[in-house]
Amino acid sequence: MKIIVHRGTDQIGGCVTEYEHEGWRLFVDYGEQLPGAPKSDIPLEVEGLTKGDLSKSALLITHYHGDHIGKIVELAPNLPIYMGKISRDIVKEFANHMKTVEAACAALLQRLHSVNTFSPGKPFGFGPFTIMPIMIDHSAFDAYAFRIEAGDVRVLHTGDFRTHGFRSGKLPKLIDKFIGRVDYLVCEATNVARPDVACKSENELQSEFDAAFKVHKYNIVYLSSTNIDRLFALYHAARRSGRCFVVDEYQKNIMDIVTRPGALWSKSEMYQYLKYKPMVLSYGAGFSVEGKFKKLLDKKGYVLIARANPRFDDIISKLPGEFKHRYLSMWNGYLNPNSAAFNPMLAHSLGSDFRYMHTSGHCDMKSLHALFEKLNPKAVIPIHTDNPAAFAQLFSEKWPVVLLKDGEPFNPNSPSTFGE
Numbered sequence: 001m002k003i004i005v006h007r008g009t010d011q012i013g014g015c016v017t018e019y020e021h022e023g024w025r026l027f028v029d030y031g032e033q034l035p036g037a038p039k040s041d042i043p044l045e046v047e048g049l050t051k052g053d054l055s056k057s058a059l060l061i062t063h064y065h066g067d068h069i070g071k072i073v074e075l076a077p078n079l080p081i082y083m084g085k086i087s088r089d090i091v092k093e094f095a096n097h098m099k100t101v102e103a104a105c106a107a108l109l110q111r112l113h114s115v116n117t118f119s120p121g122k123p124f125g126f127g128p129f130t131i132m133p134i135m136i137d138h139s140a141f142d143a144y145a146f147r148i149e150a151g152d153v154r155v156l157h158t159g160d161f162r163t164h165g166f167r168s169g170k171l172p173k174l175i176d177k178f179i180g181r182v183d184y185l186v187c188e189a190t191n192v193a194r195p196d197v198a199c200k201s202e203n204e205l206q207s208e209f210d211a212a213f214k215v216h217k218y219n220i221v222y223l224s225s226t227n228i229d230r231l232f233a234l235y236h237a238a239r240r241s242g243r244c245f246v247v248d249e250y251q252k253n254i255m256d257i258v259t260r261p262g263a264l265w266s267k268s269e270m271y272q273y274l275k276y277k278p279m280v281l282s283y284g285a286g287f288s289v290e291g292k293f294k295k296l297l298d299k300k301g302y303v304l305i306a307r308a309n310p311r312f313d314d315i316i317s318k319l320p321g322e323f324k325h326r327y328l329s330m331w332n333g334y335l336n337p338n339s340a341a342f343n344p345m346l347a348h349s350l351g352s353d354f355r356y357m358h359t360s361g362h363c364d365m366k367s368l369h370a371l372f373e374k375l376n377p378k379a380v381i382p383i384h385t386d387n388p389a390a391f392a393q394l395f396s397e398k399w400p401v402v403l404l405k406d407g408e409p410f411n412p413n414s415p416s417t418f419g420e
Ligand SMILES: [Zn+2]
Pocket: 063, 065, 138, 140, 160, 361
């Protein structure tokens, strides 16, 4: 089996990895590059994916973030695509919500109809490959790592993940049960150049929200609509503080996908509404806050889950409360005017008086080290990183680190692989 990272050896977004065996090709992820990425104007041309014979190719999607799935609409309709079921349904809801403002979302919605789904812990085959998906904790719900096996080589492709989320504790057991020994590890290394990144646990962060909502009556939280774990953490924090939990219809639909009976985590109380239903803003000519609803919000206080747009600015101006406490619960890089990711609308909606309450969706280096200890691979190939050299420096004393260039094949069976 050959491993080729077509994109992502030296950048965070838009990773595309290929596993090739006897002419069969299994690709992992096909998403957008992050804003300002140096190679964003170079189109990716890959045999068996964007051109040539596709009859022995398939694409696996680790999770629904745009940098992993965002470009699938550009791929031929006959290329088989596999992803998690909840993941697919969340992207469907998102694409449906966005389709009137972004033409690409209408095409994405269409493409999702022919996507195949898999279940965690249930292996499936494609050509000579056996794929074992295991669920991994990330800021996207229903995110997966894949054990990919062909010939006599086994690789674990981690996808984006972390060890400080609500569901991270299961990882060692899942590895024991479903992964076992692997030869190679293709591993995300997002935070390698951000050693001071705050890897506060989701539990700690939730306690801080609990405390804030108990003290403050009128709360507005800016959050990514698909950050499910944070969303439910805020829901429970609002419930415990006796505040109304208020979302718009689109956000409620996203929550419903997770809570519906039979959904993967629906047995966990974390992803249930209990007796405390979210309140849904109705949108006609504009959001309206009137009568009893307004009185209730005023009496009990509220936690509004907001996104930065004029509709929300409008509703916020109509909500009771002279002073509203604002929180940013997403990456603060969006507020840096010198960054390509700068979001002026978010900066405008937040204003200058807000609290930054967030934790990373990616793991810290100590956790990566623990993962390597557990898996004991023959080599580690970092991807999804903007500083592969720092990764090599950090780990290569203990673990063979293979730094590939985009498009450069790595052949585990070649005798010269570690000879030079
Ligand atoms: Zn991600």
